[in-house]
Amino acid sequence: MTVREQALRAREASRTLGSAIRSAKDAGLQSMADALLKAETVILEANAADVRRAEDAGTGAALIDRLRLTPDRIAGMADGLRALADLPDPVGDVVRGWTNPNGVQVRQVRVPFGVVGIIYEARPNVTADAAGICLKSGNAVLLRGSSSAADSNAAIVTALRAGLAEAELPEDSVQLIPGPREVTGELMAARGLVDVLIPRGGAGLIETVVTQSQVPVIETGTGNCHLYVDRSADHDQAIRIMINAKAQRPSVCNALETLLVHADVADSFVPKALQALAEAGVTVHGDDRFASYGDQVVPVTETDYAEEFLSLDLAAAVVDSLDDALAHIRRYSSGHSETIVTDSQAAANRFVAEVDAAAVLVNASSRFVDGGEFGFGAEIGISTQKLHARGPMGLPEMTSTKYVVTGAGQVRG
Structure with a gap:
């Protein structure tokens, strides 16, 4: 399946998620958490294969630590999804509102982006965190993980999609984009199909996405x-x-x-x-x-x-x-x-x-400085830019806004 085909499926799923009520999304998060725990053995076996390849390639200890999963870390991923279910739903929140002198009511309300693409390195826990935050905020997500965590990410996404199906939500709300390096370029070129891209990883990855993407980017940064x-x-x-x-x-x-x-x-x-x-x-x-x-x-x-x-x-x-x-x-x-x-x-x-x-x-x-420590539940990343989102990005940062204008037949003079 091409990136374009996956993006079209994600767009269709986002229409269902965008209008889903909170209880339906929360049920999906709980089901995804259950599915992760049920698939623990499969996920750990897949992760062990990734870790072995990384060790054989001489990968540094810090990166291997980011890559490695344990039963406790999988439990933490599941707990993060359940914590998201307990948080308020940002979709539909009124950011501000007023009534004009002519009686026209204006409200600025939170709405999902639609389709979010996330490009990230190592850290397979990001797969579950990102899927959960996007689901709760009404977004479908396209996940492009690094080859170093390919088996781990595939096993996690399979479990998450099973959880979505159990909750009767679109499985294509969460998709993994596999394949060679070139598909990352296809994702960055998918303007009009993907609403926003978020890179998570080292300075090289972030710089590449920020400078080459045709899709709008929320920039996460390195931590010096x-x-x-x-x-x-x-x-x-x-x-x-x-x-x-x-x-x-x-x-x-x-x-x-x-x-x-x-x-x-x-x-x-x-x-x-x-x-x-x-x-x-x-x-x-x-x-x-x-x-x-x-x-x-x-x-x-x-x-x-x-x-x-x-x-x-x-x-x-x-x-x-x-x-x-x-x-x-x-x-x-x-x-x-x-x-x-x-x-x-x-x-x-x-x-x-x-x-x-x-x-x-x-x-x-x-x-x-962490979304969980700030009470946001799992975080999508920590933004170091100054537009829209800055710092740990939780649910509100994964929404945009639209204005709803309500009148009773008024026309502009």
Whole structure:
């Protein structure tokens, strides 16, 4: 089947989903969750084949971690679908409304996009998350996963489609686009059949989709996330936040990648930070000032400061002021999530006001920048653009709006 044929089927399914009542969509989500758990053995066998191929190809540990599924992760995927069923339905929400002096009523209401295409790498859990969010928001979805997760994605989509059929919803609401690299180009060229594309993955994938797609794109971004330890920071708190943000799960986009420390507290803070990072297995790439506190620090490069490591590596520098920290972040930030640890309200206020990112955190780990942690249920991705959606994208961000104008025969003079 061609991409065009799949898109036409998705368009037909979207007409049913767009007018489906909440109870029908919620039943579909519950059924999809049940189907995932029922197919656990098949999914894990398919995933094991993907992981073996990745290991044989010498794929890095961070990417393999993103690829690997476990019973707990499959249960988490199912739980994410059930959590979506518990959330309000955004379709039909009135964003704003008013009555004109002539009695004409104007309402702006949320409506589905229609057909959403998602192009993503590794992470087969995205398959279920994306399918669930699109279903709940009334959209059909075309899923183009990477070849590295081909078997896993196929097994997951087979289960999800079985769940849809059980709930008497169109199976073509969720479709996987298989095939060679060229079909990705066909999906990006499907303007008029696909309403919006969302890329999830590394910088190369995102850049390719943004620059080459003829279909409108919601841009998700890489996560070069910074933590700035201010001169007034509570050091124990800063250590806890740093280790959680860097080491809890280093292969994700909201993990810490660069540590900046105010020079006034470097003597007391950096040795403690280096000890904690060493215990967590983190390799620190530091500037000369940072390296002066420990032989284990390796020299940092310009590339390191711009890097999304996705591993137990961390760039680090000592800065002379909040101004210098802000300048560093402006130069290297990917606009994802930036953190300050401080007891100064003035410093926190400046940081929040001047940092240009989808999420700015004060005295909290960047690992909280996540749709589930924000209470959105599963997320479709984290947008670093400034149009329509920014930050974790939940159900409202997967809708557009239309104006409904109601009168009683009024005409314009």
